[in-house]
Amino acid sequence: MDSPLAVFSSAGAGALLVAGTLYCLFAFLLGPVEKNSNPAVNLSGGSIAAGNVRDKYEFRRPKETVRVTDKVPDFVDTFYNLVTDIYEWGWGQSFHFSPPVPGKSDGEASKLHELMIVDLIGARPGDRILDVGCGIGGPMRTIAAHSGANVVGITINDYQVNRARTHNKKAGLDKQCDVVQGNFLAMPFPSNSFDGAYSIEATCHAPKLEEVYAEIFRVLKPGALYTSYDWITTEKYRPEEDAEIIQGIERGNALPGLRSYSDITAAAREVGFEVVRVRDLAREPTTARWLEIVAERDLAAPPAGPWWSRLKFGRIAYWRNHIVVSVLAAVGVAPKGTVDVHEMLCKTAEYLTKGGEKGIFSPMHMILCRKPAEK
Ligand SMILES: C=C(CC[C@@H](C)[C@H]1CC[C@H]2C3=CC[C@H]4[C@H](C)[C@@H](O)CC[C@]4(C)[C@H]3CC[C@]12C)C(C)C
């Protein structure tokens, strides 16, 4: 017969094993999907009260995209209340794509993409730089930390302002980084007050690109540079064949209508910018060449691959996330509509992947512009 001590220790070991397994299961299910991201238990409806998330989600039910110009900022604000926590949980603190770089993690590739902006606009210590559509500030922190510049971000979404400020403080960058809530179509900044500006995958939310470009032009000092990575349809886009994919991308990302790559340069010139460079960073050889700009940091960088590969993180991961969201919503930790929003994002990921694979869409059309120096 086993001694009481042996029985006790084998029961103890069993209990420990069960506890350990449960812990790992919970950590796997509820922990952040991305490094530096938010755990699933914090999923909320942004500034929307939990009980109203499902009603607000109704805004996605009609199959068309919102094109009524003056309603767009409100619509976009609601969209970000619904998706911000899911994005942060599943993607991290930077809400954009980037070309993958072999040998680098997704996070590192994303930072390289952000750092290129420091070189493009020549951000220097003490400069005052504007981040147009700053999200929760992932790019702002990278750019401020590496350049020594002070960065001011603007976002339409109040919940993002709070998240960004919390992260800025945690990163010890709250003296260098400031975030304001406002509409980038009418910015609360004096004219000629910034030494440089950038926007990453944000101006695609503007119903008329000229309107946001005109505002950026106004607040920049003469001679200052502005760069944008924007969402566009490429020259391969054929509306007769590809409309479903493009409309799927527009609906799932709260866009008032994607623009063609050629509209970007035209809008910049229309408001008075000199166009310095234009490149689609999604194209492999070009991306490789652009990586050379960050030469000191990554001289031997080989050509980058498709930006959409990060979205193909596999059925299992999507299912894991879907289960987590469904369980949290069922037990009342996450608001009820979160499941619908998550389902919508799964479909959006499919449309984005199809757009990338067909080469009809790019989320990283780069334009570099200068506000002419005063004569
Ligand atoms: C620039 C914009 C957002 C770009 C991307 C940051 C987001 C576009 C689609 C998002 C996602 C799709 C699938 C989600 C997945 C189902 C979930 O489990 C975890 C989060 C996702 C991966 C999510 C993350 C952010 C995106 C990639 C637009 C709005 C202009």
Ligand SMILES: C[S@@+](CC[C@H](N)C(=O)[O-])C[C@H]1O[C@@H](n2cnc3c(N)ncnc32)[C@H](O)[C@@H]1O
């Ligand atoms: C996809 S996110 C990109 C965020 C950030 N640039 C990044 O890369 O992490 C788009 C951002 O644009 C902002 N935005 C969209 N329309 C806006 C508007 N009219 N005024 C201010 N910000 C806006 C959103 O609130 C969101 O922060």
